[in-house]
Amino acid sequence: MPHIEFASVVNALILGLSIASIWLIAAIGLTIIYGTVGVINMAHGEFIMLGAYTSYMLQSVFGLPFLLCIPASFIVVAAIGVVIERGLIRYLYNRPLDTLLATWGVSLVLMQGVRILFGSDPKYVAVPEIFQSNVEFGFVNLSVLRIFIFGVTATVVAGTVYLFYRTRFGMQVRAVMQNKEMAASFGIDADRVYMTTFAIGAGLAGMAGCLFGVLAIVLPTMGTSYVVQAFLVVVVGGGTLVGSVAASGLTGELQSIFAMVSNDTFARFLLYVLIVVFLRFRPRGLFAVAKARR
């Protein structure tokens, strides 16, 4: 029955897009932080988790509507990001492996801190009725929530691209990325650029957390389940925004197609193995620049 085959392929492709948008929004903050500051932020998953808890708190304690929780968790987690950057990360900029480890320490502290404060039982973020329904496009059935997440991701990507390529701040960021000393001699405060970028990256993770809080349950350990995928998106993409968009699209679709012929976990295994093989041939990712040495 070729018609059904076709339908299931289209279904898988659309589901792949949805997976891609989830991975992308999880990875975009990480991409910005890695691409600009060069920090592999192992606490990224916990930033996501903090975003989810922020939304939960704002909603259940202050009764904030869900749509307002999204920007609110951005702000709260961005503020936490600033504290961590000022208090720790900025001392480690020249030691990439150490930042990786230190941020893992941060992740442990955040996870345990939340566990002590909120306990290990799951929390839920409620969403407006409309998000709980499904829509049908011909033979494709999609939940409104997933479409909404796709929309948010697209907006965030557009906003980030605008910020980094069309504004004065973005120009400063790119100047600092290319040559810190040179940028400094033109009066650009690299320290400030790093701090702001880190805050934006953290904030975006918080925002992703708000969405994931609806998609799944809110737990102190929830960050871990997103962080590996987010890292792979960054690695495959090579640390650029365009790279991450392409990488999440590619991996999301592959995951969805593999899952169609096997199951979710095996699909993930296959995907990870493929990524390792891919990196054998493009160790610096899809879009990367080679470094010069004199």
Next chain:
Amino acid sequence: MTQNLYHNKTAQWMVYAVFFMCLFAVPTIVSDGFLLNQFATYGVYAMLALSISLCWGFGGILNLGQGIAFGLAAYGMAMTMQMQSQDASNPLPPFMANNSLDHLPFFWEPFWSTGFGIVLALLVPTLFYVIFGSLMFRARVSGPFIAIMTLAMLSALYTLILDMQPYTNGVNGISPPAALQIFGTEIDPYSTKAYWTVVALLLLTTVASKLLTQSKFGLIVQSLRGDPERVRFLGYDVAFYETVIYTVSGLIAAIAGCLWVMLVQYVSPAQLDVNFSITMVIWAGIGGRLSLLGAILGALMIQGGQSYLGDQFLNTWLLLLGGFFILVVRFLPRGLAGLLEKVLGMMAGRQRRGPDPIAPPRIVGAPAK
């Protein structure tokens, strides 16, 4: 040539000797089987910390996926021990029957033989490291990217083992019903025999690692930690060296995996959990990644501390551990062993300061303790 005591090779070997004599003497004081078993598992953790120190401390390869070797070997050992309890009339481990398998899967067959099973338990992870390592290192994947790739690989294996429920019993894992039978005797996990087996293998792997770091090979590995490209231009095949040190470290972790199952008669995907592998890095990081003994002591202190604080303080303990780890990374990148190095260096410096107004340049010898 005056040397700081920390870098004195004779002093280092003496500290090793004293440390291992203490370990071997433990059963003369402790007779409680349960406690001995617990100490022996610390020995296994120490071996893992040793393997991390070798790979990360000396080779600069931050391996966040050491659970791959540990876990694969642990599964191999558990399969071996499980098959010791099966026979021709009853070839299927109970969990397989519960998962409605009607015959033993082909990859379980070799584990009928204890010797062959243990060889496989060590060989499979080692081969995995050779293949995965040469893929990564030939591609010149470096620095933090290695950390992420090892992490991703670990996470992939974790999901795979979790998913293959009928063959691995999924999340419940495998619990061989009886103690390991080997060379015609049974190794009761709560006996001094089991304890001594672990300490003897820890001694063996530590001495081998120590000799390795003191060899020319060790020197080359330490150079490529600083600047792999420079080493390449000296004529060495850097990827080959990286693969070798990565694999040696994996083999040690695999030995640890076998011993662990021997001691606890249990394995589950938790042994391949990302957090466990990162914990190994924390042991080595806090103890001192550039010191084999420092890493070992790091594992003993942290795991010891964790179990004596008890479960009700576990969350607070992990919080403090995270905080302490951050401080170590920030202020003591060479860990507690590095602190000792500094203190001994200052003491040596003070003794010499009399006639010499300018502080003498720092002397380095073997970087390990």
Next chain:
Amino acid sequence: MGVLEIHNLHKSFGGTHVINDFSLDVTELTLCCLVGPNGAGKTTTMDLITGRQKPSSGKIVLRNDDITGLGEHEIAQRGIGRKFQVPAVFRELSVRQNFEVSYSREVNPFRNMFRRQPAGFKAQLDEVATLTGLKDRLDVEAGVLSHGETQWLEIGMVVMQNPAILLLDEPVAGMTESEIEKTIVFLNQLKKNHTLIVVEHDMSFVREIADVVTVMHMGSFLAQGKLSEIESNPKVREVYLGEPEI
């Protein structure tokens, strides 16, 4: 016949020709200085010889052995040693250990596990340590050396490799006058039994050491000869001074 022969070397990056039909022949036991304005392609040529970059076309022959397209470590094993422009030594290791690593007769990792002090190492260490003036600094951590000492250490490391030819990229960059003078003595001693290519644009330094000078311009061979010949060469004057001779 030369130790190192470069035939019609080309290198382009997406249409831009960085090296254009460059040929060079280096004679045994000479010191050849490679000079040229910035962007002439000197460092790229070094990269191509040592395998850091692969040539688009052309051939590099070391003592009748075609080394074009081989990996860095294979080229190094066949006898090309390179000092980088920005000195690259192992800062965490002692000077002695730096020399020991560079003594790379045996490159197999397994054989190196069972070998501590290779035979012949001691004699060569003594010789190189004396030559570089680092004899009293052997047990010092390389990271604490002065800039000049670091440069000498790296040159010494290249000598320890016992290569057929040494490539030195700007060996006196950032050195003080007295350090440069010491380096001149050192290089003149070295060229008695070694073949060298030195990239440099300090002409007063070149005058002191060069047997032959090769001038590169825009990725191509411009002129070669003794320094006096080069200095009176109209094409070279044009490139350097920008005044066309009429």
